[in-house]
Structures are given as structure tokens and as C-alpha cells.
Amino acid sequence: xxxxxxxxxxxxxxxxxxxxxxxxxxxxxxxxxxxxxxxxxxxxxxxxxxxxxxxxxxxxxxxxxxxxxxxxxxxxxxxxxxxxxxxxxxxxxxxxxxxxxxxxxxxxxxxxxxxxxxxxxxxxxxxxxxxxxxxxxxxxxxxxxxxxxxxxxx
Numbered sequence: 250x251x252x253x254x255x256x257x258x259x260x261x262x263x264x265x266x267x268x269x270x271x272x273x274x275x276x277x278x279x280x281x282x283x284x285x286x287x288x289x290x291x292x293x294x295x296x297x298x299x300x301x302x303x304x305x306x307x308x309x310x311x312x313x314x315x316x317x318x319x320x321x322x323x324x325x326x327x328x329x330x331x332x333x334x335x336x337x338x339x340x341x342x343x344x345x346x347x348x349x350x351x352x353x354x355x356x357x358x359x360x361x362x363x364x365x366x367x368x369x370x371x372x373x374x375x376x377x378x379x380x381x382x383x384x385x386x387x388x389x390x391x392x393x394x395x396x397x398x399x400x401x402x403x
Contacts, residue, residue, distance in 0.1 A: 261307065264291040265307070267290035284298050
């Protein structure tokens, strides 16, 4: 079916209005800032935006303006902004997790060294206690009395 000039003009006006809404962030529920949503919001068949069809230049304009917004750091589609924010958060969380794992590994090494030192100290204490116990069971003999000749020499 061939469109009249008047129908094409009306459709172009609808497309430009829908384009402005989408690029300003007014995304309908279930839609995105893309050609499919633009076509449905303008009431035009999506295939009319491709090839040598009547609205291909409007698709190019829409994609160019969308690219400019993204380059400027703006995200007309809140989901795009959310995806970018979540990707940044995932990156930060991965870095945080890596630092936490490194710290846990260091603490594991410290714990292992501390346990080894405690075990060595326990063994030394046990050995010293046995020595004291053995020394306590040994009776000391009285010192021999000095001989009469040794008394005079001093």
C-alpha cells in the first residue's frame, strides 16, 4: 500500500515526537530506547526505517542523536543507566572480593604460624615440667664433710 504525502508527513511528525520522548528518557513500560520502541510509539511499521524505505533517514538521525547522548555520558534509557551502574558495581565488588580473599589468605598464614608457635611453646613447657618433676624426685645427698686437712688450708 502506497502512502500519500500527507500520511508520510503525519507519520514523520509522529516519529519525531516519539523520538523526542524517547531521547528525553520517557521510555514506555516494556520498551527501550531503540528503533522497535520508536516505531511502536509512532504507530509505524519498524521495517519502514530500514534500507531505502521512507523513514530510514529518521532512523539514522535517531541513532546519531542516541550515540551523541551516550558519548556525552547521558543515558536516555534508565535501564541502560542501570546496566552501566550495575557493571561498575560488579567491578568494584570483584575488586573488593579479591582484596578480602588476599587478606583472608594472609590471615590464614598468620594463624598457621601462630598455631605452630603455640604448639612449640606447649611442647617446651611440657618438657620443662617433666624436667622439674624428675628433678624433684631426685634426692640430693648431703655435701661431704670437709676433711681435717682441707679445713686448715683455707
